[in-house]
Amino acid sequence: MAQYHWDGMEYVVDDNEMTEVEDDMYFRGRALGESDSDEDDDDEYDPLENKITDTTAAEARRGKDIQGIPWDRLSISREKYRQTRLEQYKNYENIPQSGELSEKECKVTQKGGMYYDFWQNTRSVKSTILHFQLRNLVWSTSKHDVYLVAHYSIVHWSSLSSKRSEVLNVSGHVAPCEKHPGSLLEGFTQTQISTLAVRDNLLIAGGFQGELICKYLDRPGVSFCSRTTYEDNAITNAVDIYEHPSGAVHFMASNNDGGIRDFDMEKFQLTKHSCFPWPVNHTSLSPNGKLLAIVGDNPEGLLVDSQTGKTIAPLCGHLDYSFASAWHPDGCIFATGNQDKTCRIWDVRNLSKSVAVLKGNLGAIRSIRFTSDGRYMAMAEPADFVHVYDAKQGFEKEQQIDFFGEVSGVSFSPDTESLFIGVWDRTYGSLLQFNRRRNYTYLDYL
Numbered sequence: 001m002a003q004y005h006w007d008g009m010e011y012v013v014d015d016n017e018m019t020e021v022e023d024d025m026y027f028r029g030r031a032l033g034e035s036d037s038d039e040d041d042d043d044e045y046d047p048l049e050n051k052i053t054d055t056t057a058a059e060a061r062r063g064k065d066i067q068g069i070p071w072d073r074l075s076i077s078r079e080k081y082r083q084t085r086l087e088q089y090k091n092y093e094n095i096p097q098s099g100e101l102s103e104k105e106c107k108v109t110q111k112g113g114m115y116y117d118f119w120q121n122t123r124s125v126k127s128t129i130l131h132f133q134l135r136n137l138v139w140s141t142s143k144h145d146v147y148l149v150a151h152y153s154i155v156h157w158s159s160l161s162s163k164r165s166e167v168l169n170v171s172g173h174v175a176p177c178e179k180h181p182g183s184l185l186e187g188f189t190q191t192q193i194s195t196l197a198v199r200d201n202l203l204i205a206g207g208f209q210g211e212l213i214c215k216y217l218d219r220p221g222v223s224f225c226s227r228t229t230y231e232d233n234a235i236t237n238a239v240d241i242y243e244h245p246s247g248a249v250h251f252m253a254s255n256n257d258g259g260i261r262d263f264d265m266e267k268f269q270l271t272k273h274s275c276f277p278w279p280v281n282h283t284s285l286s287p288n289g290k291l292l293a294i295v296g297d298n299p300e301g302l303l304v305d306s307q308t309g310k311t312i313a314p315l316c317g318h319l320d321y322s323f324a325s326a327w328h329p330d331g332c333i334f335a336t337g338n339q340d341k342t343c344r345i346w347d348v349r350n351l352s353k354s355v356a357v358l359k360g361n362l363g364a365i366r367s368i369r370f371t372s373d374g375r376y377m378a379m380a381e382p383a384d385f386v387h388v389y390d391a392k393q394g395f396e397k398e399q400q401i402d403f404f405g406e407v408s409g410v411s412f413s414p415d416t417e418s419l420f421i422g423v424w425d426r427t428y429g430s431l432l433q434f435n436r437r438r439n440y441t442y443l444d445y446l
Helices: 057-061 078-088
Strands: 116-122 138-140 145-150 153-158 163-169 193-199 202-207 211-216 224-227 236-243 249-255 259-264 269-275 280-285 291-296 298-305 311-315 322-327 333-338 342-347 356-359 367-370 376-380 383-390 398-412 418-424 430-436
Touching (some): 138 418, 145 398, 163 202, 163 211, 202 236, 259 280, 291 311, 291 322, 291 333, 333 367, 333 376, 367 398, 376 398, 383 418
Parallel strands (some): 138 398, 236 280
Antiparallel strands (some): 145 153, 193 202, 202 211, 211 224, 236 249, 249 259, 259 269, 298 311, 333 342, 342 356, 376 383, 383 398, 398 418
């Protein structure tokens, strides 16, 4: 991934982020690195001096924009602005023209799927982004509960009670309150959170200096702190929490130093450290725990034996660097997301080529999730679009969720009932929630 030079509390995406409504021009992109205010903005007003409110499903059915954008009072229509975004958004590439060159392989999918219905848009929680390439900052643990990064805090949002609560504040000094061998008892100060993972009661936050902060949600304080490396280019790019065959909870950290480190959270110990020749941006473990999909700063990904660390097969086809991967629950299918604007679907039974190449609209595929029942797959672009595919029907049909703003993360609830999307924008930043549709008709399957 691109090495990041930190200079103050600035949130970096690029100059395509939405900005405030103006009388004569709307969504004029602001300069790279301009920061949001750190102040609580629950009482934020738009430039037309009308309070921007949450949007419910009932209001959306009556015609209200799901983000509360007052298109009828603006000098540009939604359709015109969408076209402008499609024409002007600049996708970040490490390898020039990778997005254009990848188009010839892309599968033509049928639009119009309706698998998840809009439920609500909550402006009380605004997920922020620290590094423009890392978008795993939203995690759901139930159909009502979601965790996300907001500036120097990790917050919990309950859609059932409509309440926000701070789970962990890393703006000051954070140190473990438990003693475990290898834990940094001195802790960290002003951690810049680059990635997040939450599963069951365990929360892991990764930082820009290789920090790992582990907190059990049912215990006070922080349980374990570790620094993966003291190298300059030490960003923790991704974390994957999983259940080890022994029954113990483990997690894997993928780092910019080319390392993948496995931690046993029952013993709070580093159990394995594997090194690769390029920065590892994302790693995901197969459901049976035997295979690792590894992607990073190399067009080729790797399928690796999780026990020995030996490469089983290269993953050839992407044209740029990859930042996302995910396994289907069947353990045979997995997906990788790349800056060439594609998501590739792979089958471990034949890795000579990907079985499908799915195309984004604006830019890189930076986050991928499957539902726990394997029916759907969501892939998130850096901004404006999340695509939900019917995996059961061979990725032939998709639901395209269309909004405006940078995507900080996407997460299905474990029971598949909810889909949460974090949207970062100075004015319209929010948390979108969609609920699984149950009233299928014959037309939905055509």
